[in-house]
Amino acid sequence: MRHAEIRIVGQGLAGTLLAWACESAGIRFQIIDPGHDSAASRVGAGIINPITGQRLVKSWRVDELLGPAEAMYRAVQHELGVPVIRRMRVLRVLRTAREREIFAAKRESGELAPYVQSLPGRDDAFVVAPAFHVDLPRLIHASRERWRQRGMLIERVATAAELAGDAIPAVACLGAGEVSLGRVGLERVKGELLHLEPLAGPSAEVPAAERDEIRNDGHWLLPLPDGAWAVGATYDRTATGLEPSLAAGELLRESARRLSQGGEPRVRAALAGWRTSARDLRPVAGWLPGQARAGVCNGLGSKGALLGPWLAQQWVGHLREARPFDPAVATGRPSPQL
Numbered sequence: 001m002r003h004a005e006i007r008i009v010g011q012g013l014a015g016t017l018l019a020w021a022c023e024s025a026g027i028r029f030q031i032i033d034p035g036h037d038s039a040a041s042r043v044g045a046g047i048i049n050p051i052t053g054q055r056l057v058k059s060w061r062v063d064e065l066l067g068p069a070e071a072m073y074r075a076v077q078h079e080l081g082v083p084v085i086r087r088m089r090v091l092r093v094l095r096t097a098r099e100r101e102i103f104a105a106k107r108e109s110g111e112l113a114p115y116v117q118s119l120p121g122r123d124d125a126f127v128v129a130p131a132f133h134v135d136l137p138r139l140i141h142a143s144r145e146r147w148r149q150r151g152m153l154i155e156r157v158a159t160a161a162e163l164a165g166d167a168i169p170a171v172a173c174l175g176a177g178e179v180s181l182g183r184v185g186l187e188r189v190k191g192e193l194l195h196l197e198p199l200a201g202p203s204a205e206v207p208a209a210e211r212d213e214i215r216n217d218g219h220w221l222l223p224l225p226d227g228a229w230a231v232g233a234t235y236d237r238t239a240t241g242l243e244p245s246l247a248a249g250e251l252l253r254e255s256a257r258r259l260s261q262g263g264e265p266r267v268r269a270a271l272a273g274w275r276t277s278a279r280d281l282r283p284v285a286g287w288l289p290g291q292a293r294a295g296v297c298n299g300l301g302s303k304g305a306l307l308g309p310w311l312a313q314q315w316v317g318h319l320r321e322a323r324p325f326d327p328a329v330a331t332g333r334p335s336p337q338l
Contacts, residue, residue, distance in 0.1 A: 015173030165293025176274030190239035193232030199263030286331035
């Protein structure tokens, strides 16, 4: 595209959301992306869950980020004319006495408000709402077709000169393909999940009213719109390759049996991809150290569906109004070194 103001290199979740934010703000952009089989977005669940982890903590800045994220996905959904986002709830099952103690204390203190609903007569589970499922493959593929038809997408690998911001300032949204991961405090982490056929067994039939419920007890079981399921996800910092592993597959199958209360999983596909993550679990946005025309938008980790819209707006605010990047995600921030 001629006369673009910014070049977006990479069209995974980060690049897609940055392009949408630029389009909404009237910033002319060009995308360069060949398609990436190893991208995290290819296997990402797209779950936005306000309460996560064994210690039951609010997702980082969720009170601030949740509403704008939903609004952005719904606006994109309207523009694309295809379903992109579903409002869900999470049934969180507490597997250990320690988790139950943590929940009781945090419920009493109000720390988890307004997202947690207790279940009458149960101290081993609670409901988190609202939560969301973002259909990442559909979002990315439909957006890609839109920009291809409009001549805004170049389907190839970017050159070194383009990444350096030769004629147009460039923002690399390359995930694990980023050549300067170490420079911006990121590492790659392997994640695996399974897509399952509709679960078989006497306890596996789920009423239609419960198809908007994600079951979670450390792993999650996500109902997909077509009646199938996804179960995940693993988190492996030591992996060197992306072949789905037998150990992860069996772990996830066992989680599917447990979360479906006896349903027998039949694997439709085993998927693996690289996430990028910083040790402080914050994403990264800004110009690369010592450069004024080569930037980065990366490090969405396992919470990309929540963080991505906000990170894209960090770039738009900087490009449009010269606003500084939030110190918590800026490229020059102090952070643990890899």
